[in-house]
Amino acid sequence: MTEITIEERVDDRPGGLRSVLSEFWAYFSENRGAVIGLFFFIAIVLIAILADVIAPHAPNHQYRDALLQPPFWQPGGGFRFPLGTDAIGRDMLSRLIYGSRYSLFIGCIVVSVSLVVGVMLGLIAGFFRGKIDTFIMRIMDVVLAFPSLLLALVLVAILGPSLINAMIAIAIVQQPHYVRLTRAAVLSEMTKDYVTAARVIGVKTLRLMFITILPNCMAPLIVQAALSFSTAILDAAALGFLGMGAQPPTPEWGTMLAESREFILRAWWVVTFPGVAILTTVLAINLMGDGLRDALDPKLKR
């Protein structure tokens, strides 16, 4: 028996994951907008987590003595309701604070569901090719042939209007993007030598798919996840606005807008603030997404 000794060489470079992360941060932090977006997003997450502590009122408590009260800087407003109240006397600020929970929840669920399903289908299509690939991709083509919001609306019409069903519908509408991206990435990775090498030494199919190939396809998927997080929030708010998403009295931002529509020319604040909340949240996530793309896309690296 021969003993093989492997000479251990000391690698004095900073450790694997840490160096990857620090390089990532170096690229990411170069984009000022992305950093601002990130901090704003963290702030929203904190607000959502701490809603019970920081909200001055319960989101659905109706103060009959203060209907449509304007925000504090306008005559008639006061610090009891800093951003005013809606038509049935609920505190706008508290409803907005609690609303952030719904938006983040929607984003998380929609992204996880569509990401997991999309990546699985994309892996299968790209890895096995042939009939199963054609079959999956044709179905995705069909889903993409419909305007996304329209298809989501019709799906909700089938499932019945509720927040959960709206999320399912949006996840179904979004996952073709993940399938296409994963498939394209898998196809380009499959031609590379490291995959051939892994095959030659007899790596099993499942391990090849998930351990060898998938990690190398992550960059575009992460960027897409950020983009679809914001699209999910927008679409869910749109469905809520059309009455096909979260149902009143849920303090979801889109639903709040729908409820306030009739007061549009009388009480600007009930219309303005929920929209500002949606816009800034989505903008923050999109800024982050742009930064992620710059940091992860090797094609754009200088």
Add this chain to the structure above:
Amino acid sequence: MPLLEIENLTVSFQTAGGQFTAVDKVSLHIEPGEIVSVVGESGSGKSVAMLALMGLLPWTATVTADRLAFNNQDLKTISKSELRKIIGSKMAMIFQEPMTSLNPCFTIGFQLTETLKIHLGMNRAERKKRAIELLELVGIPEPRKRLTAFPHQLSGGMNQRVMIAMAISCNPELLIADEPTTALDVTIQAQILELLLNLQKKQGMSLVLITHDMGVVAETAERVAVQYAGQQVEKQQVKGLFSNPHHPYTQALLNSLPERSNSKILPSIAGVVPGQFDKPKGCLFSPRCDYATTKCHTIPPTAASEELGKALCHYPIVDGKPTNYPEEVNP
């Protein structure tokens, strides 16, 4: 009077890792009708120097020079529109990649006649006649038919001929050819080189040939400037350079030519050109030089005399041996 004067040209780029000097105090004089070759490895800054002269560098570049003149006209102080009148007409350039250097969305004819319209103000019929003439001149068969072709319908060699036709369309006094044959098949390389030399003779223009191929230099040029890591390390007549190189880099380059090698193993120069982050303190060639001493590693050399080809070396080589070489170290 020289046609082109370049005195201490320096080009630096603003990069994510700070300022990077790509061309460091390069000087070059070109007489009318002369063929000069600029030699060096990739990354030695030979193209960048010429692009700087033409004003074609991106906005991240900073260009400084003591003198930059064409036909005694100062290119440093000239206005952008004045410069545009010179480049493309009196001073033209062809590039390394013929397949990507022509616009894929326009026909050969359109791209060829564009300069004729802008610089010479020819009318449609004149332009067409001249375009056919030019394509004939560069040896493209059926020129009339080719005018309506798109670049992707022609081969790389044909596209390079089109590029040459475009460059000489206004009878330039100076043609800069930036590795014109590198991207082409070996058989085509010789044809394109011959075409360039023929045109140079016929038109009486000056030719600057940028290349990394010493063989090309031997066949074409009269004078040679050798560049390394942005610096000019040696300038000589072709004959002298091949028989008696003065800089160790030139010597090493010549030794690595297959036809000059007399050992079984073809000698090569170990290592690569230093980049932005690994520039040596002393002589830039010292990490790869067979003769390097402590002095070489610590003190940047100054240029030697005119007879020694202005070699940028502490111990310029004469007849294959370094001069003034300290005795205690063995090469």
Add this chain to the structure above:
Amino acid sequence: MFLYLFKKLAVTIPTFFGVTLVAFIFIRLLPGDPVLLMAGERGISDERHAVLMAEMGFDKPILVQYGYYLADLAHGDFGTSIITKRPVLEEFATLFPATMELSICAMLLAILLGLPAGMIAATKRGTAIDHTVMTTALAGYSMPIFWWGLLLIIFFSGTLGWTPVSGRISLLYYFEPVTGFMLIDSLLSGQEGAFQSALSHLILPTIVLATIPLAVIARQTRSAMLEVLSEDYVRTARAKGLGPQRVIGLHALRNAMIPVITVIGLQVGVLFAGAILTETIFSWPGIGKWMVESIFRRDYSAVQGGLLLIAAIVMLVNLAVDLLYGIINPQIRHTDS
């Protein structure tokens, strides 16, 4: 070129059948008895139920039902509205011009502003102008347009009183539709002030609907332009002594347009999705509003027909864009010549 078109058709045709399948299955996926849903009658007796079931073909095997459905479609029968009892295709055709007018105006606005904005941002890369244009574009891309519409109404209709709140034209004017496009019809009618009225009704919805395509086009133009500007042929163009206008406006733009055209084509689907919200906010009598109302009225055969027709239109426009793409890109135009 023919090979290219053939390939595109080879993908589009099966997709179209997939779309018909989705529309077909839609009715059968709805919770509840399809006969009750489609008949729109209350308190149906068992005998009447059986008659209706046979009449609508729900008693046949599902594949046969699909066959009948396709045959009906081939004859131009997209079903009959449960509520109005009019053919769905007829309702769609009456309302479609309104959506088309709005969409065309929005698209024109998006292209006319988005292209130059993207070009300017690319050529002024890294400057304050670039940052301003790109931040604005990203804000537009992040915009909940239903709220944006409400905001514009508050400001321009409420505070300033400049624009009307809803509809396509003031009730003072009436004329028979000729083209279905209010701007053209109002001119044809010769009634004084009709055109101005139609135009003032169109402005806010157009801005709202154009917002997202405008942002997408500006961003795409910038990135395409940046990529093209670093290409060798742009350097060649500059080496020829061409001025910046010719280099950017001709040599670079022509190449940058190729990816931008694709993105513009993809905006057609975005426009329809946007039309659903925009038309709802501005009470614009188009198919977006009609679809939403049909869903609320449980007029499922209208939803089914509308879904199919909209998808078909989107696919048709995308095919047309592919054709245009082939024409503008010589590398495709000459693939098989």
